[in-house]
Amino acid sequence: xxxxxxxxxxxxxxxxxxxxxxxxxxxxxxxxxxxxxxxxxxxxxxxxxxxxxxxxxxxxxxxxxxxxxxxxxxxxxxxxxxxxxxxxxxxxxxxxxxxxxxxxxxxxxxxxxxxxxxxxxxxxxxxxxxxxxxxxxxxxxxxxxxxxxxxxxxxxxxxxxxxxxxxxxxxxxxxxxxxxxxxxxxxxxxxxxxxxxxxxxxxxxxxxxxxxxxxxxxxxxxxxxxxxxxxxxxxxxxxxxxxxxxxxxxxxxxxxxxxxxxxxxxxxxxxxxxxxxxxxxxxxxxxxxxxxxxxxxxxxxxxxx
Numbered sequence: 001x002x003x004x005x006x007x008x009x010x011x012x013x014x015x016x017x018x019x020x021x022x023x024x025x026x027x028x029x030x031x032x033x034x035x036x037x038x039x040x041x042x043x044x045x046x047x048x049x050x051x052x053x054x055x056x057x058x059x060x061x062x063x064x065x066x067x068x069x070x071x072x073x074x075x076x077x078x079x080x081x082x083x084x085x086x087x088x089x090x091x092x093x094x095x096x097x098x099x100x101x102x103x104x105x106x107x108x109x110x111x112x113x114x115x116x117x118x119x120x121x122x123x124x125x126x127x128x129x130x131x132x133x134x135x136x137x138x139x140x141x142x143x144x145x146x147x148x149x150x151x152x153x154x155x156x157x158x159x160x161x162x163x164x165x166x167x168x169x170x171x172x173x174x175x176x177x178x179x180x181x182x183x184x185x186x187x188x189x190x191x192x193x194x195x196x197x198x199x200x201x202x203x204x205x206x207x208x209x210x211x212x213x214x215x216x217x218x219x220x221x222x223x224x225x226x227x228x229x230x231x232x233x234x235x236x237x238x239x240x241x242x243x244x245x246x247x248x249x250x251x252x253x254x255x256x257x258x259x260x261x262x263x264x265x266x267x268x269x270x271x272x273x274x275x276x277x278x279x280x281x282x283x284x285x286x287x288x289x290x291x292x293x294x295x296x297x298x299x300x301x302x303x304x305x
Contacts (some may be wrong), residue, residue: 015079069161089281090251092291093117094221096146096185099124099132105266108257113273117260118142118286120185120219122150123169130176137177142285144183144219145169152187156195156203160211166211181264182288184216191220191295204300217288220295221255225272226264240270243275253286255291 095106098121110117119136121143123129136143147155147162148169155162166184174180186204188194195203211218223245225238238256246252256265273283286292 014148014159018112026070028180032034033175041110044080075084087250088251089245089279090291091276091281091283092251092253092286093256093283094120094144094185094219094253094286095256096120097122097150099129099136100258100260102258102260102262102266103132104135105267107139107141109269109273110141113270113277115273115283116285117283118140118183120144120146121169121173122146123148125172130172133173133176137179142183143173143179143181144185145173145179145181145216145288146185147187148172150187152192152194153198153255155187156198156207159203162207163210163214181288182216184211184218186218189220189295190218191299205297217290217292218294219253219286220293221254222249222293223254224266225254225256225265227262227268231261233264235264235267238265239275242268242272246276246279246281251291253291 004202006190067126095103095109095117098106098119106117109128121133122134124132133143145166147165149155149165150284155165170180186192186207190204190208192204195207199207208218223242225245226241227233227238242254242256246254256269258265276283284290
């Protein structure tokens with residue numbers, strides 16, 4: 001009888017210890033959850049503060065666009081006077097990394113649909129490349145500098161290296177077209193973290209300041225076609241990414257590519273244009289002083305503000 005009582009006591013003790021362990025584990029999980037919620041709230045409040053500091057909160061933006069900002073999308077910090085004078089829906093198609101064999105096809109499509117776009121070009125010192133620079137400009141499209149080499153290990157090794165590479169391309173474009181670009185797009189965007197490897201976390205902030213001091217405007221994007229996410233993305237995936245990304249935006253800069261591998265981007269372009277026109281959008285080029293998108297600082301340096 002005594003042994004039976006002892007066994008029951010031991011069993012009850014074990015059950016009690018298991019219960020205590022369960023309570024402790026759940027308390028720890030709750031504590032971690034509370035910490036996470038606090039951190040998320042701090043990030044949210046930090047982003048809200050960023051909006052206010054940049055006058056975004058006071059800019060009359062629709063709620064969906066404010067939420068885009070809070071979720072880490074680019075900040076649309078400026079619109080020129082002509083674009084502010086009406087409430088039209090505007091798309092800024094942009095093509096990076098050309099010219100290539102796909103560039104003439106894209107230009108043909110744009111001409112067919114009477115659409116203007118902006119090409120952030122890289123260096124191509126061939127007769128074909130020079131002819132493409134000329135055609136882009138002569139047909140009324142915007143032309144921007146995406147660096148000559150587009151090699152991260154070169155351009156992001158120092159501010160001087162980036163400037164030298166940019167000016168090398170500007171010289172080529174000027175000789176080919178008579179136009180010297182004053183708009184740029186950083187390879188990888190201003191929020192790329194590859195440059196940290198070469199110049200440190202604050203490198204991009206310093207580079208942006210340097211390029212702005214030299215008179216350049218830089219452009220990130222609101223919507224990615226995702227055509228650079230794989231070597232070759234399906235035509236329909238590109239169409240869907242653009243249309244979904246544009247959503248209810250009043251204005252949007254769309255990132256696409258016209259490098260040699262992006263044949264499905266060429267295939268997707270007519271349908272993208274038609275769908276956006278049907279939705280009431282017109283198309284404009286980017287230029288110095290126009291509507292722009294800049295990724296938030298915390299996305300560029302990882303400092304959280």
